Amino acid sequence: MTDAAAGAFAQKPLIQFDRGPVAFAGAALVVGTFAIAQLVDLRQAVLFLVGALMGLTLYHASFGFTGGWRRMVVEKRGGAMRAQMLMIAVAALAFIPLLTLGNPFGQPLAGATAPVGVSVLIGAAIFGLGMQLGGGCGSGTLFTVGGGSSRMLVTLLFFIVGAVLGTAHLPWWLTQPSLPAMSLGTSLGVPLALVVTLAGLGAVAWVTAIIERRAHGSLEKRKAPAVAGWQRVLRGPWPLIGAGLALAGLNIATLLIAGHPWSITYGFGLWGAKIAQAVGVPVASWEFWTWPAQAKALQSSVLEDATSVMDFGIILGAALAAGLAGKFAPKVAVPFLSLLAAAIGGVLMGYGARLSFGCNIGALFSGIASGSLHGWLWFASAFVGSLAGVYLRPVFGMDGFKK
Numbered sequence: 001m002t003d004a005a006a007g008a009f010a011q012k013p014l015i016q017f018d019r020g021p022v023a024f025a026g027a028a029l030v031v032g033t034f035a036i037a038q039l040v041d042l043r044q045a046v047l048f049l050v051g052a053l054m055g056l057t058l059y060h061a062s063f064g065f066t067g068g069w070r071r072m073v074v075e076k077r078g079g080a081m082r083a084q085m086l087m088i089a090v091a092a093l094a095f096i097p098l099l100t101l102g103n104p105f106g107q108p109l110a111g112a113t114a115p116v117g118v119s120v121l122i123g124a125a126i127f128g129l130g131m132q133l134g135g136g137c138g139s140g141t142l143f144t145v146g147g148g149s150s151r152m153l154v155t156l157l158f159f160i161v162g163a164v165l166g167t168a169h170l171p172w173w174l175t176q177p178s179l180p181a182m183s184l185g186t187s188l189g190v191p192l193a194l195v196v197t198l199a200g201l202g203a204v205a206w207v208t209a210i211i212e213r214r215a216h217g218s219l220e221k222r223k224a225p226a227v228a229g230w231q232r233v234l235r236g237p238w239p240l241i242g243a244g245l246a247l248a249g250l251n252i253a254t255l256l257i258a259g260h261p262w263s264i265t266y267g268f269g270l271w272g273a274k275i276a277q278a279v280g281v282p283v284a285s286w287e288f289w290t291w292p293a294q295a296k297a298l299q300s301s302v303l304e305d306a307t308s309v310m311d312f313g314i315i316l317g318a319a320l321a322a323g324l325a326g327k328f329a330p331k332v333a334v335p336f337l338s339l340l341a342a343a344i345g346g347v348l349m350g351y352g353a354r355l356s357f358g359c360n361i362g363a364l365f366s367g368i369a370s371g372s373l374h375g376w377l378w379f380a381s382a383f384v385g386s387l388a389g390v391y392l393r394p395v396f397g398m399d400g401f402k403k
Contacts, residue, residue: 017235021148021323025316032312040303047258047306051313054250054262055143058314059321060236061243064140065360066131069386074399076215078208079222080240084365085201087244091369092197094252095261096185099370105256111185111370112261114357117178119170120374121381123355124363126348128382131360132389133396134159134345138264138359141349142311146318148330154339155346156268162350163265164272167288173355184371193371200376201368235325251366258306261370263362265353267308270297272350341396345389356381 029052037045057063068080098104099111114120131137134155136144141159144152184193212219222239232238238246251262273283277298283289289298302308322328334342353359356378358367364382367375393399 017326018323018328021319021328025146025320025323028316029313029320032316036303036309039301040309043257044303044306044309047254048309048313050250050253050257051310052317052320053313054139054247054310055146055314055317055319056321057238057243057246057250057317058139058143059147059318060325061238061240063240063243063247064143065137065364066135066140066386069383070132070390072208072211073387073390076211077220078205078212079220081208082205083240083244085205086241087248088365088368089198089201090245090248091251091261091365092194092201092371095255095366095369096193096197096371097190098255099183100185100190107256107259109255110260111183111372112263112358112362112366112375113181113183113370113372114363114367114374115174115178115181116374116377118176119173119178120356120363120377123166123173123352123357124378124381125352125385125388127352127356127359128385128387129389129392130162130345130348130350130352130385131382132345132386132393133341133398134349135342135398137361138349138353139314139361141346142264142314143318146315147322148319148328150330151334151338151342154334154342155349158343158346159265159350160268160272160275160346162347162352163269163354164276164283164350165347166351166354167269167273167283167294168286169351170354171287179373182373184373186371197368197371236321251369254310260306261362261366262310263307263358263366264311264314265350265359265362267302267305267311268350269354270302270305270308273298274302335397337396338398341393341398352385 029049032048033045036048063080063083065084068084071077071079072081095111099109102109131140134141134152136152136155141152141156145156184196187193188196209219254260254262273289276283284295284298288294297305319328349359353362357363357374358378360382363378364375367378369375
């Protein structure tokens with residue numbers, strides 16, 4: 001190697017990253033961890049870090065439900081959906097036995113179960129429609145906001161608005177026809193519950209593979225990444241299947257640490273209610289916020305709410321990932337119609353998530369993995385709503401089915 005070449009090599013950093021976002025996100029994660037440990041407890045601080053790992057994984061793999069479902073509908077490519085089914089299946093293998101035991105490690109465990117009724121049917125459809133207009137699901141909204149998307153910040157703000165409206169109306173929706181919460185693990189026993197759950201997830205994956213092969217002749221092959229080894233670990237992109245397995249493991253960790261599975265949207269309603277209360281809206285008198293658990297959350301610090309703490313961690317973890325990848329670049333100029341779609345989509349997602357007891361994470365991922373029947377109803381209804389959203393996207397100048 002010549003002296004000139006050696007000098008050029010020495011001047012070029014092995015990894016190029018956005019120093020500002022990396023420094024800010026890294027410092028916030030360190031300070032946040034210590035602050036939460038001091039103000040709440042060590043368990044809550046660990047959940048904050050688990051959320052950060054989720055954000056890092058979501059960003060580096062671009063692991064979202066919205067784009068994956070849209071690709072299945074528009075392009076007949078189902079790789080993302082198959083990765084989602086695998087993720088849920090791996091979590092279910094741990095969730096269903098653990099939840100049946102109830103208290104395996106000295107801490108009570110509660111699954112993501114909910115009533116199966118009109119509220120879930122309508123709410124999930126509204127959510128599915130909203131996520132295609134908003135441009136992201138619950139987890140997708142958080143990790144893209146962390147990555148610097150100004151448009152998705154609009155989606156998040158209106159997501160919060162919709163979630164608060166949902167808390168105002170949920171008691172009425174709960175009076176509509178419904179079956180009680182049903183858990184396959186409790187009803188069928190662990191072995192049969194696992195067989196039924198895995199068979200259902202496998203059937204969805206199989207159908208996507210059949211559709212893709214008929215449309216394209218073969219399943220899509222992933223392109224080789226531009227970087228490999230430890231640089232790929234830090235900068236991405238991560239494979240979807242690997243990310244799905246990582247998220248399944250992190251959700252299992254959440255269940256064991258928090259006592260309940262991963263959820264996202266409850267935090268949005270809580271943040272919005274606290275803001276509304278601060279400006280004089282009497283949310284504390286709303287029926288939803290008079291229920292013991294909700295009243296306690298409204299009166300306490302958001303740092304005591306596990307869902308909120310993990311949401312903060314996801315945003316910061318995604319910001320760190322975007323900085324490490326050198327892709328943290330907020331876009332200020334966003335077309336008006338796109339911003340309008342973001343606002344409408346955010347409200348619909350917030351409202352729909354509250355009615356249907358969660359989003360793609362709390363209701364679909366954690367719900368099905370917990371053996372809850374409402375998770376399957378949520379999946380079917382949200383997919384129908386998402387299909388309608390795909391057809392509506394071109395109205396707002398977004399990609400989708402165009403006439």
